Amino acid sequence: MVDYSVDRNLAILGINNPPVNALSFHVREGLFNGIKQANADRRVEAIVITGKGKTYCSGADIREFSIPSAGKGLVTLGHRIEDSDKPVISAIHGNALGGGLEIALFSHYRVANKNAKIGFPEVLIGLLPGAEGTIRLPRVTGLAFAMDAIASGRRFDAQEAHKHGILDTICDGDVLQEAKAFSKKIIGQPLDQRRLSKTHVKDAADVDIKFEEALAQIKRKYRGLIAPILCLKSVRNSAKMSFDEAAAEEMRLFGELLTSSQSIGLRYSFFAERSAPKWKLPCGACADNTTPVDVKTTGVIGAGTMGSGIAVCLIRAGIPVILVEKNQKMLDQAIKTISRILTGSVKLNRMTEKQREHSLKLLKGASTLDELAGVDMVIEAVYENLELKREIFHQLDKICKSSTLLCSNTSTLDIDNIASATQRPDKVVGTHFFAPAYIMRLLENVYGTKTSPTTVATVMELGKRIGKICVLVKTCYAFVANRTNQPFGAEASFMVEEGALPQDVDTVLENFGMPMGPFKVSDLSGIDVGWRIRQEVAKALGLKLTLETRYRMGERITTLADRLYEMGRYGIKTGKGWYRYEPTNPRKPIPDPDVAKMIQKHCMDMGIERRNIPAQEVIERCLFSAINESFRVLEQRIAEKPEDIDVIWQYGFSFPRYGGGPMFYASQVGLKKVFEKICIFHEQFPYSSHWVPSDLLRKLASHSTEIPMDKWTQFISSSKL
Numbered sequence: 001m002v003d004y005s006v007d008r009n010l011a012i013l014g015i016n017n018p019p020v021n022a023l024s025f026h027v028r029e030g031l032f033n034g035i036k037q038a039n040a041d042r043r044v045e046a047i048v049i050t051g052k053g054k055t056y057c058s059g060a061d062i063r064e065f066s067i068p069s070a071g072k073g074l075v076t077l078g079h080r081i082e083d084s085d086k087p088v089i090s091a092i093h094g095n096a097l098g099g100g101l102e103i104a105l106f107s108h109y110r111v112a113n114k115n116a117k118i119g120f121p122e123v124l125i126g127l128l129p130g131a132e133g134t135i136r137l138p139r140v141t142g143l144a145f146a147m148d149a150i151a152s153g154r155r156f157d158a159q160e161a162h163k164h165g166i167l168d169t170i171c172d173g174d175v176l177q178e179a180k181a182f183s184k185k186i187i188g189q190p191l192d193q194r195r196l197s198k199t200h201v202k203d204a205a206d207v208d209i210k211f212e213e214a215l216a217q218i219k220r221k222y223r224g225l226i227a228p229i230l231c232l233k234s235v236r237n238s239a240k241m242s243f244d245e246a247a248a249e250e251m252r253l254f255g256e257l258l259t260s261s262q263s264i265g266l267r268y269s270f271f272a273e274r275s276a277p278k279w280k281l282p283c284g285a286c287a288d289n290t291t292p293v294d295v296k297t298t299g300v301i302g303a304g305t306m307g308s309g310i311a312v313c314l315i316r317a318g319i320p321v322i323l324v325e326k327n328q329k330m331l332d333q334a335i336k337t338i339s340r341i342l343t344g345s346v347k348l349n350r351m352t353e354k355q356r357e358h359s360l361k362l363l364k365g366a367s368t369l370d371e372l373a374g375v376d377m378v379i380e381a382v383y384e385n386l387e388l389k390r391e392i393f394h395q396l397d398k399i400c401k402s403s404t405l406l407c408s409n410t411s412t413l414d415i416d417n418i419a420s421a422t423q424r425p426d427k428v429v430g431t432h433f434f435a436p437a438y439i440m441r442l443l444e445n446v447y448g449t450k451t452s453p454t455t456v457a458t459v460m461e462l463g464k465r466i467g468k469i470c471v472l473v474k475t476c477y478a479f480v481a482n483r484t485n486q487p488f489g490a491e492a493s494f495m496v497e498e499g500a501l502p503q504d505v506d507t508v509l510e511n512f513g514m515p516m517g518p519f520k521v522s523d524l525s526g527i528d529v530g531w532r533i534r535q536e537v538a539k540a541l542g543l544k545l546t547l548e549t550r551y552r553m554g555e556r557i558t559t560l561a562d563r564l565y566e567m568g569r570y571g572i573k574t575g576k577g578w579y580r581y582e583p584t585n586p587r588k589p590i591p592d593p594d595v596a597k598m599i600q601k602h603c604m605d606m607g608i609e610r611r612n613i614p615a616q617e618v619i620e621r622c623l624f625s626a627i628n629e630s631f632r633v634l635e636q637r638i639a640e641k642p643e644d645i646d647v648i649w650q651y652g653f654s655f656p657r658y659g660g661g662p663m664f665y666a667s668q669v670g671l672k673k674v675f676e677k678i679c680i681f682h683e684q685f686p687y688s689s690h691w692v693p694s695d696l697l698r699k700l701a702s703h704s705t706e707i708p709m710d711k712w713t714q715f716i717s718s719s720k721l
């Protein structure tokens with residue numbers, strides 16, 4: 001794990017733990033022994049710590065945080081490095097992150113390649129740099145930089161690190177050669193002033209002012225998160241306490257964070273996000289054994305909000321798009337909107353003016369599908385109507401070259417049904433983007449019974465190219481995202497009918513960690529949008545909709561949203577929805593007594609007795625109903641693994657990352673308790689089929705011990721329980 005070699009008067013310790021050179025137990029052991037060996041080796045005058053392969057060191061092995069600690073800790077290793085009688089130079093290329101940067105700060109000197117990335121990302125997994133990083137960095141950079149870098153977790157480049165004194169020198173080429181040359185200048189120099197534990201924080205005088213400023217900022221930016229606050233406190237300690245006292249306190253704070261539910265959730269999310277692109281099909285094809293097709297040109301059909309947003313994603317990634325819209329006025333408007341979105345990106349420094357111009361050159365408007373004959377991939381984004389989509393796919397099948405992949409941005413409709421309108425069902429796939437498509441990171445890719453592995457690999461790869469987090473799911477009504485979210489929204493509305501007000505439900509769920517409650521989201525996305533979908537569904541089913549009903553086809557429903565629609569309250573766009581909005585601040589939701597009156601009248605008319613709904617009930621009914629549906633989705637293999645569902649909730653519905661997602665939340669509450677509560681709700685609300693307990697959940701909950709998440713799917717076909 002650490003290669004030891006001697007090159008003339010230098011000992012080279014090469015960390016060799018691919019893919020990211022994490023500081024696992026064996027790496028720590030290897031470095032410790034290497035320093036000891038080099039100090040005992042009479043030929044050696046200086047020691048270089050470097051990384052083998054693509055990177056120096058990306059920090060502690062995060063998986064080891066969840067198992068009992070073994071062997072030498074990072075601090076023990078660090079002290080061995082700092083106390084070395086022979087100078088230690090860290091030679092950095094790739095990443096020096098977290099514990100990796102700490103190893104560099106224990107070293108006496110640091111040289112780096114100009115492309116290296118440096119940082120303390122611990123806060124992103126709910127921790128602080130717990131091997132004296134919060135005590136050492138301020139001694140090098142001063143307090144302001146250290147507070148910002150540690151509490152934000154941002155990665156910065158070698159130039160910035162050099163400017164703030166973290167690096168002694170930067171080079172263009174091979175960093176090991178640079179370290180060798182550098183060693184000649186420092187061998188024989190006194191080491192004490194290079195030992196950071198012997199130095200002081202230079203700008204300690206105004207630490208309290210800097211702390212208060214930084215605290216106010218992070219409380220605004222990272223609402224509800226503990227780690228950024230403790231990061232700041234620990235940096236403050238570096239300036240107010242002796243080195244040893246501050247280090248001891250850092251260790252205590254680190255221990256507190258390590259066992260916090262937020263860090264456990266964030267660490268889970270780190271790996272869940274990385275597991276999502278590792279897709280697998282029932283036939284055995286998977287990401288590792290399937291090669292995607294190279295997509296060079298694309299077409300997008302429909303220049304509405306979704307189509308325009310998808311076109312932005314593609315051209316921004318350098319992929320040419322033909323945007324097809326038969327309504328010329330809409331097409332012109334969409335091209336203006338796309339240009340405006342890209343101008344916004346330039347203003348936010350997300351792209352240069354030159355990149356914006358280049359992207360716009362990749363966009364071409366067209367009025368007929370014929371223009372798509374030669375493209376590699378088409379994404380259809382017309383409104384949600386099965387017959388319309390089938391007709392478009394039927395035409396595309398005749399127009400496009402035989403290798404063209406045909407994708408639908410449907411959010412609910414059966415991919416098999418759409419594919420059956422073509423002679424190439426193997427090349428038909430769902431690509432469900434989330435609005436606004438150019439901002440939301442989730443791409444829910446949906447395979448049908450006949451979708452080929454190559455088609456799946458191609459859409460997963462394309463998603464990655466355009467910067468999306470891709471999750472693959474199997475076709476069914478509403479797929480995973482909307483299907484598991486539907487009961488969450490339904491329960492929120494039912495509780496408003498039973499006694500809560502929209503603002504009560506929103507506040508509880510926002511306090512839980514959702515950035516916006518469901519009623520604020522509904523106002524943002526438009527109450528008319530939901531209304532139109534309900535009308536479409538009713539038309540398809542031949543139903544006559546009325547406001548004076550509580551049940552439809554044996555299912556409990558509520559017509560509160562339809563009543564708002566009838567009142568012309570479409571949400572933010574009309575200044576009124578579940579909330580009201582002032583023209584001076586059109587995005588700020590204000591609770592509206594008129595809505596409360598409408599709800600009360602609705603309840604009176606329908607004979608519904610209102611009651612107080614406790615906060616705990618709001619959380620349980622919204623989340624447990626979504627969890628129950630998620631277990632069904634898992635049971636039916638619509639989602640391959642629980643992590644996929646959680647990633648969908650994080651990136652599609654902004655579920656707090658530290659909460660993991662509904663499946664992780666269920667694992668934390670305990671499946672027995674979740675199941676029991678679902679059974680109680682099922683008895684209480686027999687007309688909501690989302691409360692019929694999932695068989696998989698029942699099996700898992702009946703087990704005598706809690707089954708870990710990675711074993712849940714093994715119980716799907718098991719009859720043992």
Ligand SMILES: CC/C=C\CC(=O)SCCNC(=O)CCNC(=O)[C@H](O)C(C)(C)COP(=O)(O)OP(=O)(O)OC[C@H]1O[C@@H](n2cnc3c(N)ncnc32)[C@H](O)[C@@H]1OP(=O)(O)O
Nearest residue numbers: 020022058059060061062063074097098099121130131274
């Ligand atoms: C006393 C405590 C002291 C110190 C605390 C710490 O050091 S905490 C750890 C701090 N470091 C980090 O948080 C870095 C996390 N990693 C990353 O940000 C990225 O992985 C990285 C290094 C920028 C590389 O990104 P890239 O996109 O190239 O690869 P990817 O993220 O897909 O990772 C590749 C595989 O490596 C696994 N992995 C990455 N980092 C770690 C880690 N620190 N510990 C364990 N495993 C790690 C990652 O899961 C991938 O594995 P896979 O099997 O493919 O899922």
